[in-house]
Amino acid sequence: MVNIMYDIGILVIGHGSKLPYNKEIVESIAENIQKKHDTRVQTAYMSMNEPSIEDGLKILAATGVKKIVAVPAFLANGVHTLKDIPGILGVETVGTKTTILIDGVQIELCYAGPIGAEECIADIVFKRVQETL
């Protein structure tokens, strides 16, 4: 049986930016997940920030996890989540699983969907509006 605390690593993938804000949010998401669920969580970036997706996978693999779930910290699916990131990961598309070889070790890789249209997103956007009034 797979133990979510020890056997699974979560790779939270951000867009990356020349400015610090995208990285701050991706790190905050990863920290919140790590604190709340006591899982192995690693950040990685599609572009402009470090670690790269390839390096993020290697860092997680080195911890001995059996399975990695890569999840895009993106609001919606688009070319980045449907083409660019799956291309780097070597998975077909969102929701698909594959087995990859990292430093000689076989690891199951799942690719999760983006944030999407959850009600709390609208609540936050409305809160931002109220903050200006």
Added chain:
Amino acid sequence: MVNIMYDIGILVIGHGSKLPYNKEIVESIAENIQKKHDTRVQTAYMSMNEPSIEDGLKILAATGVKKIVAVPAFLANGVHTLKDIPGILGVETVGTKTTILIDGVQIELCYAGPIGAEECIADIVFKRVQETL
């Protein structure tokens, strides 16, 4: 006194995409806000989708609102929210207010911040991970 139901219009600004998913999410955010708070809400897109930000402002102004709050449906601040969108709106940066003239009518324009690092974002990202297990 300003009445949030009649005097304020909310312009939810999305990135825009050649694929339908960004537009779907921006529309869902706008619908959720409209249903929950009974305010005037209009979507607009920085690029690739319609209406443009300029057209979104005109549509809201035509409803007779006195104030428009433009809010970016972006996860984090970056070049788009700090340069591109303020440039189109004619505001200095996030959190600033100005007065604009739309079709001869003076309207107060406020520019709100992006979604940012709220705890519920990490909860959704973790839910996406769990959905793959």
